[in-house]
Amino acid sequence: MTATSGPNSRATIEDVALAASVSVATVSRALRGLPNVAESTRVRVEQVASRLNYHAHPNASGLASGRSLNIAIAVPVLNSWYFSEVVAGAEAVLPEAGYSLLVTATSSSAERSEFVRWAAFSGSADGVIMVDLPLDSNDVQLLSRAELAVVTTGFDCPEFPSVVVDNVAVGVLATKHLIDRGHRRIGILTGQSEDPLHFTVPSDRVDGFKRALLESGIDFDPNLECTGNFTTSGGREAMGSLLDLDESPTAVFAMSDEMAFGAIWAAHDRGLTVPGDLAVVGVDDHDMSEMLGLTTVSQQVDQHGVVAARWLTDGLGGATKASESAEMNIELVVRTTT
Amino acid sequence: MTATSGPNSRATIEDVALAASVSVATVSRALRGLPNVAESTRVRVEQVASRLNYHAHPNASGLASGRSLNIAIAVPVLNSWYFSEVVAGAEAVLPEAGYSLLVTATSSSAERSEFVRWAAFSGSADGVIMVDLPLDSNDVQLLSRAELAVVTTGFDCPEFPSVVVDNVAVGVLATKHLIDRGHRRIGILTGQSEDPLHFTVPSDRVDGFKRALLESGIDFDPNLECTGNFTTSGGREAMGSLLDLDESPTAVFAMSDEMAFGAIWAAHDRGLTVPGDLAVVGVDDHDMSEMLGLTTVSQQVDQHGVVAARWLTDGLGGATKASESAEMNIELVVRTTT
DNA sequence: CGACATCATGTAAGCGCTTTCAGGCCACAT
DNA sequence: ATGTGGCCTGAAAGCGCTTACATGATGTCG
Structure with missing residues (x-):
């Protein structure tokens, strides 16, 4: 023709x-x-x-204009409820602005650095969203030098705009709720014990947990802290070990709903009732939480992705803002496990 | 320097x-x-x-060589367990072959067509994975004409290699299991009732369901079929309406684990025990299924993504195979809900 | 010892766009 | 008429690579 x-x-x-x-x-x-x-x-x-x-042809226009119309998002893993929500949130708003989404899972610190180098030097993307992947100073330097828009999610990075949650407040909110219900012996299920990535979410939530205890005059018992790796099975094991203690807790704050599910499971394993023998509160408001009646501190996770992506496309559009940080709302959703 | x-x-x-x-x-x-x-x-x-x-610079090398080193994957939605597993599987193997992953969610038929046009004409990707997004003849034509490798997942497409599951067998397997447990009045929770995308998975599983009933001399009762949209809440509602029937079923085949969770929930709503009052079998082997003791037909979903991605990169590497189709294994995992 | 592969390297022509620069045209004011 | 400015359009120079094709330097063999 x-x-x-x-x-x-x-x-x-x-x-x-x-x-x-x-x-x-x-x-x-x-x-x-x-x-x-x-x-x-x-x-x-x-x-x-x-x-x-x-x-x-995107390659041709990208080459000529210096823009790729791609946004790269890096997450620790893809097949986890939390991260797929964030990715979905970002994906939902990018097309409107004409961008495509490049998705990468970087589970190790080495992979993260490799991703950063790639993002900074390949020109594959105009912007980057780092989800729960704290940057070291070298990463920050590489990303700053590149003419690249960067937004972080899940951790605060002074150099770039960040979408964050007040995780101390999360810990306080959840713990206070358990205390209000009359509990004094409260366990806590944390993420990794040693974190090579220096991910501060777990420690912040622990801080909030301790603060709430302190304010109510309850001593923090280190024996009641256990690591569940943010997974259901990890939470089950961790809760199991707490329940097998001589003085086991009557309530537990799991810092993710998935660990909370595991905690409920561990209670059932031992013939204990929830919340009769064990009250459980989680964090996230996972899809499945309502069904299981889990009391939880809700954060609209997909909105984290939406906000991060909007920030990027708005900034790319011209109005490049200084590095602020957006604090997302949290809310206690009381259901039947407490 | x-x-x-x-x-x-x-x-x-x-x-x-x-x-x-x-x-x-x-x-x-x-x-x-x-x-x-x-x-x-x-x-x-x-x-x-x-x-x-x-x-x-990928744009430059892509422009010069005619290759983009990108693979595009399209899924109906991103924040669902099933699809994030598939995407994660694909993402896990692509970097090895030097490819990046472009992720797009296309929830409507119009979006799917738009994606196909974009994939066929923009040159953004060298290959495409269509996940549970049946192609119409126009899509097929566009994709075939483009010098583009295509793999489909979740549905059989004669024109392209496909990664599929024998969904009739899935239905038979699940249903026979319930019959073997002595059930005669068996409900079924399906996906969408009317599917504009012509997605055959639900109907295939219904066919398997009916075949199993037939082989055991049980009449199929249309009243026992209800739509749960593949979601937990949909499954809960659907199961609720079945349980409220005068002659309610003693067992149910939910064609996804998420709907099965909803079914269990609906039973609990009414004070019924599982499996005492209601036996439940699902499909997928969702992360949460083990915890809930759900009997299910397992399919290694992430492997669907892995196989599709490998097929693409191998084909792109030179050995472009004819359109075959890879049939993935299924396996009944019996737990405590039956 | 000259003819001729063989291998390592360089030259240069694009790939399909964007963008600067330089008109051409027309309306309007002078 | 002449000048002036505003619009609209086209010509052409790249963007940073890949890839024939050309070239020189070796080595091989009759």
């Missing part, structure tokens, strides 16, 4: 220009809504482009 | 060439492991490249 190509090969801007009897420059301007194009010309070009199924 | 650029801007192949005292062509060849490069030269180039933090 067209002068230079059959229907099989992709139409180029030149095909469109030829068919519309204008120059490639005009096609480029018309299709991108740039000013200084006569309305009649624009319409004609758009019609031809659509007829030819023309899509600008 | 280098001749043409400070440490802030990305190093180009020319910087490397200059620093290594060779031509850009040699750098290109050396770094990509092409033949006809002296070993000493290759080593030197690699050292310089590494020192300069050089990464080939």
Whole structure:
């Protein structure tokens, strides 16, 4: 049909220009809504482009303009409820701004650094969202030097805008709730004990836990702290070991709903009732929490992704803001496990 | 440091060439492991490249070579256990082959078509994985014409290699198990009743269900079929309506674990015990299924993503196979809900 | 010892866009 | 008429790579 190509090969801007009897420059301007194009010309070009199924080749336009129209998101793992919510949130808003989402899982510190180098030097993405992957100073340096927009989620990074939650407040809220219910011997299920990534969420929540105890005059008992790795099975094991203690807790603060599920499971394993023998409060408001009646500190996780992505696209659009940080809301949802 | 650029801007192949005292062509060849490069030269180039933090600009190399080194994956939604497993599986193997993953959620038929057009004409990706998104003939045509590798997952597409499960067998397996346990009045929780996408998984599983009943001489009762939309809350509602029937079922086949969770919930709502008053079998082997003791037909979902991705990268690597289809294993995992 | 592969390297022509720069055209004021 | 400015458009120079193709330097063999 067209002068230079059959229907099989992709139409180029030149095909469109030829068919519309204008120059490639005009096609480029018309299709991108740039000013200084006569309305009649624009319409004609758009019609031809659509007829030819023309899509600008991203590599070519990216090379010429220096922009890739990609946003890269890095998460520790993909197949976990929390991270897939964040990714889904980001994915939901990026297309509106014309961006695509490159997804990478970086489970180790080495992989994270490799990702940072790639993001900083390859030009694959115009912006980066780091989810729960604290950056070391080298990472920060590389990312700052690159002409790259960066937003972090789940941890505060002074150098970049961050989407965060007040995790101390999360710990306080959950723990106070248990104390209000009359509990004095309260266990806590944390994330990793030793964290090579220096992820502060667990320690902040522990701090909140301790603060709430302190304010109520309850001594913190280190024996009641146990690591559940943020997983259901980890929570089950951790809770199991707490329940097998001579003086086992009557309530537990699990710092993720998944660990809370494991805690409930461990209680059932031992014939204990929830909340009769063990009260449980989690964090997240996981899809399954309502069904299980789990009391939890809700954070709208997908919104973390949405906010991070918006921040990036807005910044890229021009209004590059200084590094602020957005604090997301939390809310105690009381159900039947407390 | 280098001749043409400070440490802030990305190093180009020319910087490397200059620093290594060779031509850009040699750098290109050396770094990509092409033949006809002296070993000493290759080593030197690699050292310089590494020192300069050089990464080939993907847009530039993509434009020149016609390859993008991206794989695009499209799923109906991202924040669902099933799809995040598939995506995670694909993401896990692509980096090995040098590919990045572009993730898109296309919840409607219009979005799916838009994705197909984009994939076929933009050149953003060298390959595409369509997950549970049946293609219409127009989609197939566009994708075939584009020089694009395509793999489908979750449905059989004669034109492209497909990663599938024998869903009739799934239905038979689950239903027979319930019949073997002595149940005669068995309900079924299906996906959407009307599916604009022509997604055959639900109907195949219903077929298996009916076949198993037939083989045991049990009449199929349409009143016992209800739609749960593959979600926990949908399953709860659907199961609720079945349990409120005059002649309610003593067992139910939920065609996803999430709906099965909802079914268990609905039983608890009414003070019924599982499996005493209601036996439940699901499909998937969701992370949470073990904890809830759910009997289920397991399919290694993440492997679907792995197989699809490998197929793509292998094919792209040269050995482009004809459109075969890989049938993934299923297995009944008996736990305490039956 | 000259002819001819063989290997290592360089030269240069694009890949399909964006963007700067330089007109051409027309309306309007002078 | 002449000048002036505002619009619209086209020509052309890259963006940073890959990849024929050309070239020189070796080595091999009759």
